[in-house]
Amino acid sequence: MMTYVYTIFCLLGLSLTGAFAQLTSRIDCFYPAAWEGRETRLVVKPRGREMFFDTAFVVNRHAIFTIKVDEPCPAYIWIDEYAEDVQLFIDAPAISVAIDPVNFPAPMFTGSLSTDIWRQKLQQDHELAEAQEALRVERMTALPLDSLHTGSFEQFTDSLRTGAEYLLRKHMLDHPTVPSSWYLFAENFPMSSFAETQKTFDALAAFQTLPSYQAIRQKLAQSQPGQLAPDFTLKSLTGNDSITLSQLPGDIVLIDFTFLFGIDRDTHHKRLKRLHHQYQTAGLTIVSIGADIPLKEVENAPELITKIRQQYPWRFGAVAEQATTLDAYLYKGWHDTILLDKNRRIIAYNLPPDELEREIGQRLHK
Numbered sequence: 441m442m443t444y445v446y447t448i449f450c451l452l453g454l455s456l457t458g459a460f461a462q463l464t465s466r467i468d469c470f471y472p473a474a475w476e477g478r479e480t481r482l483v484v485k486p487r488g489r490e491m492f493f494d495t496a497f498v499v500n501r502h503a504i505f506t507i508k509v510d511e512p513c514p515a516y517i518w519i520d521e522y523a524e525d526v527q528l529f530i531d532a533p534a535i536s537v538a539i540d541p542v543n544f545p546a547p548m549f550t551g552s553l554s555t556d557i558w559r560q561k562l563q564q565d566h567e568l569a570e571a572q573e574a575l576r577v578e579r580m581t582a583l584p585l586d587s588l589h590t591g592s593f594e595q596f597t598d599s600l601r602t603g604a605e606y607l608l609r610k611h612m613l614d615h616p617t618v619p620s621s622w623y624l625f626a627e628n629f630p631m632s633s634f635a636e637t638q639k640t641f642d643a644l645a646a647f648q649t650l651p652s653y654q655a656i657r658q659k660l661a662q663s664q665p666g667q668l669a670p671d672f673t674l675k676s677l678t679g680n681d682s683i684t685l686s687q688l689p690g691d692i693v694l695i696d697f698t699f700l701f702g703i704d705r706d707t708h709h710k711r712l713k714r715l716h717h718q719y720q721t722a723g724l725t726i727v728s729i730g731a732d733i734p735l736k737e738v739e740n741a742p743e744l745i746t747k748i749r750q751q752y753p754w755r756f757g758a759v760a761e762q763a764t765t766l767d768a769y770l771y772k773g774w775h776d777t778i779l780l781d782k783n784r785r786i787i788a789y790n791l792p793p794d795e796l797e798r799e800i801g802q803r804l805h806k
Contacts, residue, residue, distance in 0.1 A: 462508040465530050469496075469503045469517060470538040476501065481518045484509060484530065487627055487652070493518075511650050512619035514558060527562055529554035531619040554620035561611055561620070568607070572600050605631055613643055622647040629656055630770035634663070634789040637770070663770050669695075669784050670768040674729065674757030678749050683727060683757045685784060690725030692787075692803055693780040694796075697729050697771040709751070711793050715800065716754055722804040723782075726754040729766070 467482060475498050482505040483493040489510075496503040512531035519526075519539070526539060526547050535551040538544060549555045608628060612621040622644050631637040638660060647653045662670070673684045685693070696712060716726050730748075748756050769778060770789060779787040779799060791799060 462510055463512065463530070463533070464506065464508050465533055465535060467505045467507070467515075467528075467530070467535045467537060469505070470536070470540070471498050471501050471503065471519070472540050472542065473501055475519065475522075478522075479520045482507065482515055483518060483525075484513065484515045486510065486513045487623060511623070511652060512554065513623060514620070527555075527559050528552060529558040529620050529623075531555075554618050557615055557618055558620045561624075564607070568604060572604070575600070602632070609636060609640055612640055616643045617646045619647070622650065622653070626652045626656065632776070632790055634665075634770065659768070659770070662768060663786065663789070665786050665788060667786050669778070669780050669786055671784075672766055676755055676757055677730075677745055678752055678754070678756045683755050685727075688725050688727065691723035691782040692719075692725070692800055693784065694724065694726045694800070695729065695769070695778040695780065696726060697769075697776040697778075699730070711797075713753070715797060719800055719804055720754075724800060724804060728752055728754065728756045730756065 469480065471478070471480075478498045479495065480498060480503045481493045481495050483491055484507055485491050486509050494505045494507055496505055507530070509530060512529065514527065514529050516528065517526040517537065517539070522539075522541075526537065528535065528537065528549060529552055531554045532551045535549065535555070538548040605628075608624060609631065612625055615621045625640060625644055629637065631640065641656065641660060644653075648657075661667075669685065671684065671686045673682050676683045685695075694712075694715070698708070712726060712728070715724065770776075771778070776790055777796065778789055779791065779796065781787055781803070787799065787803075
């Protein structure tokens, strides 16, 4: 029964946002009598846009906001002289919020399908972040940060990241018709695994009228194995020329989106060095792209360029502001890899280290 209600509600909400009219939502907030005259704000956090807010004052215990958003999104309510921001999710034409700390242990919501689930997810994320940070500090304190132990720390941080992504994916699959699930998917797109990204996307088909759904569907279609990888040109930091994908030599190209900084990059870098030395003469070309620092900052740091040239025996390019073609690739920026064949068609995204080495070896030794 609950799934049926979810679906009907979701279809109602999507009919208001699809095609593409904006979702206009009226949020009616009910406050204690003692708060009469206080200023209150609704702060809206749409995906892909800057936050904005609307201001109202409590009159006869009510403050009413009317806002327009392109797609369902989170928001919070700020009240003057009240310590806590009240989180909610805007996903319906009419939402009522009752805030009375004396009589209600927690705010009460009606009209929003997502808000209670969204608030639970935020609390879980907060608890998870605190636990992960405590574990990270404990591990950093226990391990000397030298070359002998950085590999262990990298594996540890990767496991934390993998665990957090698993919980996120499970949350979305457990609530596939709740608007906040689509927001989380779009906000965290892509996931580290292409297969899991596609699986989760397929499960969220209830949101196919949203523009972000259509945009992501197109991006996934362009990124399927066998598709031609979009060409790009970047300035090389390990040479005096530029890096153009279509002009690179080699029967196999491995694109490595990586961070220049961070302790958890050491083991990944060592794996790439091993692959480079083992397969370069057999036809492997590696291109690393620094995803955490813009080109202008690198160009103004000659010491950093010297360090990069010492550490990377293959080509290294920096993300430039004009390099918009890189947006066509599914990458987060932390050690993401994309393997391409000799025709520069996509073989796979983010293969585990053993599978990546096996795939390269099999293709180059045919």
